[in-house]
Amino acid sequence: MNKPSRWIANYFTELTTLWDRFWFTPTAPHTLAAIRIAIGLMLLYTHLVLASQLLAFVGTDAWVTTDTVRQLHENDYAWSYLWYVDSPAILWTHHLVTIAVTICFACGFLTRLTAPAAWFLQLMYMHRLTGALFGLDQMTTMITMYLMLTPCGSVWSVDAWLRRRRLATGQPSRWWLPSASPSIAANIGTRLMQLHLCVIYLFGGVSKMRGEMWWDGTATWFAVSNYEYQSMNMTWIVHYPILFAALSHATVLWETFYCALVWPRLTRPWVLLTAVMVHGGIAMFLGMITFGVTMIIANAIFIPAAILQTVGQRPPKA
Amino acid sequence: MNDDTLSPPFAPPRWLKIAISIAVVVHLWAVVAEPIRFSTRGPGGPSPAASIFRAPVGRYVDFLYLSHGYAFFAPDPGPSHLVEASWTDADGQPQTETFPDRTNQWPRLLYHRHFMLTEFLHNLHEPQSLPPDVPRDSVIFREWRSGRDRYEMIRDGFANHLQHVHGGSAVQIDRVEHRMPGIPEFIEEQIDLEHERLYLTLPDGLPAFDGIAP
Numbered sequence: 049m050n051k052p053s054r055w056i057a058n059y060f061t062e063l064t065t066l067w068d069r070f071w072f073t074p075t076a077p078h079t080l081a082a083i084r085i086a087i088g089l090m091l092l093y094t095h096l097v098l099a100s101q102l103l104a105f106v107g108t109d110a111w112v113t114t115d116t117v118r119q120l121h122e123n124d125y126a127w128s129y130l131w132y133v134d135s136p137a138i139l140w141t142h143h144l145v146t147i148a149v150t151i152c153f154a155c156g157f158l159t160r161l162t163a164p165a166a167w168f169l170q171l172m173y174m175h176r177l178t179g180a181l182f183g184l185d186q187m188t189t190m191i192t193m194y195l196m197l198t199p200c201g202s203v204w205s206v207d208a209w210l211r212r213r214r215l216a217t218g219q220p221s222r223w224w225l226p227s228a229s230p231s232i233a234a235n236i237g238t239r240l241m242q243l244h245l246c247v248i249y250l251f252g253g254v255s256k257m258r259g260e261m262w263w264d265g266t267a268t269w270f271a272v273s274n275y276e277y278q279s280m281n282m283t284w285i286v287h288y289p290i291l292f293a294a295l296s297h298a299t300v301l302w303e304t305f306y307c308a309l310v311w312p313r314l315t316r317p318w319v320l321l322t323a324v325m326v327h328g329g330i331a332m333f334l335g336m337i338t339f340g341v342t343m344i345i346a347n348a349i350f351i352p353a354a355i356l357q358t359v360g361q362r363p364p365k366a
Numbered sequence: 367m368n369d370d371t372l373s374p375p376f377a378p379p380r381w382l383k384i385a386i387s388i389a390v391v392v393h394l395w396a397v398v399a400e401p402i403r404f405s406t407r408g409p410g411g412p413s414p415a416a417s418i419f420r421a422p423v424g425r426y427v428d429f430l431y432l433s434h435g436y437a438f439f440a441p442d443p444g445p446s447h448l449v450e451a452s453w454t455d456a457d458g459q460p461q462t463e464t465f466p467d468r469t470n471q472w473p474r475l476l477y478h479r480h481f482m483l484t485e486f487l488h489n490l491h492e493p494q495s496l497p498p499d500v501p502r503d504s505v506i507f508r509e510w511r512s513g514r515d516r517y518e519m520i521r522d523g524f525a526n527h528l529q530h531v532h533g534g535s536a537v538q539i540d541r542v543e544h545r546m547p548g549i550p551e552f553i554e555e556q557i558d559l560e561h562e563r564l565y566l567t568l569p570d571g572l573p574a575f576d577g578i579a580p
Contacts, residue, residue: 067387068383071386071387071390072378072383093475094475097473097475097476097479100476101476104527104531105479109527109530109531110523110527111483111523111524112483112520112523113523113526116519116520116523119516119519120516121428124428124433125424125425125428125429126428126429126431126433127429171430171431174431175431177479179482179483179486179487179520180479180480180482180483180486181482182478182482183438184475184478186431186434186436189431190432193430231376232376232378236386236390240393240394243394243397244397247397247398247401247436248401248436250401251401251402251404251405251435251436251437252436252437252438252440254405255404255405255435255436255437255438255441256437256439256440256441257441258405258440258441259440259441259442260441260442261442261443262440262441262442266549267439267442267443269549270442270443270444270546271439271443273546273547273552273559274443274445274446274546275446275544275546275559275560276446276448276466276481276544277446278559279474283552283559286549286552286553287553289549335474335477335478336474336478337474337475338474338478
């Protein structure tokens with residue numbers, strides 16, 4: 049083989065090896081399980097809040113009616129059976145089932161069934177609630193979608209308790225009650241969520257770069273002085289132009305370069321710490337508590353399972 | 367007994383790895399397709415290349431609710447858009463409500479859902495009329511007609527919902543813009559964020575083409 053063709057062959061061999069290692073290395077499910085509990089509770093909260101005005105959002109006389117939402121989606125492929133349901137009794141039954149499924153998902157009960165069911169029910173609501181949605185809904189749907197691909201109910205769950213009970217009497221089903229041992233499915237779900245999060249931040253940064261306020265540093269001021277978002281008065285920041293300008297620039301840089309800096313071990317903790325500060329700030333000051341918390345939960349996907357595996361373990365006796 | 371150590375990791379055969387890899391690539395294609403299309407849009411719409419890139423995975427993107435541009439507070443943080451609803455109640459008294467309303471809509475998530483509704487209405491707004499010299503068979507006219515119909519459908523839905531809740535006469539819906547004070551304005555005048563000067567009721571009938579309209 050001549051030199052260029054050998055170089056090309058070596059390149060593709062190395063690429064295949066790296067691809068194989070990135071996607072097909074078994075991973076423990078503990079990080080996914082922690083995210084399942086947190087995002088399951090968040091999903092449950094959103095369904096409970098929706099229940100407080102269910103018919104105002106999905107009923108016959110809703111803000112956006114079923115006819116309207118069908119017409120809004122006539123040129124795309126979003127679809128929901130809720131477009132065709134007008135009966136309050138059916139809508140309430142459906143919502144109570146959704147809440148029950150979401151509780152099971154958060155608890156990790158029959159997770160192989162309740163995780164995809166929680167995601168599908170959420171998806172149907174997303175295509176019905178057009179106009180009333182925001183970043184929280186994008187994130188909870190996305191995270192649940194990836195969790196359902198994984199054995200996220202194999203630890204810290206009712207399923208794990210059931211598995212232990214079944215082990216005492218016989219072999220439990222490996223599919224319905226998977227063990228918490230490392231698996232490729234856990235790794236694929238983790239990798240997809242990590243990459244999706246990188247895409248979100250990259251385009252968040254790129255979109256901000258199209259604006260002028262993120263360049264001249266005034267964006268943070270105009271965010272905190274928006275009364276409808278405000279949950280804590282941060283207008284004192286106007287007297288510290290260096291501070292609000294620095295926060296604006298740091299946000300753009302952090303979002304844009306998140307996709308590169310979150311992977312190396314040396315920079316990862318700082319990138320994640322910034323995520324907690326940025327989204328914690330959004331939660332506390334800009335009134336989007338649910339969105340801020342959900343973004344912090346999403347960032348937890350970069351916490352190695354080995355760190356969480358030690359949680360709840362008794363130290364070995366000396 | 368710890369069963370975790372007893373389960374050997376499943377080693378997928380080569381064909382399954384290839385199938386999973388293809389599925390992963392297609393999915394990631396879908397994940398990036400929409401934000402690429404969103405980020406490359408200009409006055410004439412999205413980039414044709416980005417639209418072609420998205421087309422093969424379009425159904426998948428739409429159905430899985432992956433159709434996001436991820437532009438949080440971008441390109442610039444802008445003013446808020448509220449809805450002012452006016453009607454006459456059963457006793458003949460004029461009534462007015464403004465949405466979102468943080469005192470009546472609680473918890474915060476419920477308030478935010480109403481806020482998104484009013485922003486949604488504003489984002490779909492098309493003016494009530496076009497300059498008379500725009501030909502009725504033009505693309506501009508057809509796009510305006512379709513956009514205006516969509517806006518009126520949403521606006522009338524809001525009005526019907528409020529009439530259903532409150533009773534009384536038909537509800538009139540007006541859009542209100544609440545702008546943020548500029549930095550000099552805030553420092554020098556110490557203006558309150560809720561000062562009436564910062565609220566502007568947006569007219570419905572402005573022509574779309576300010577520069578062309580007579």
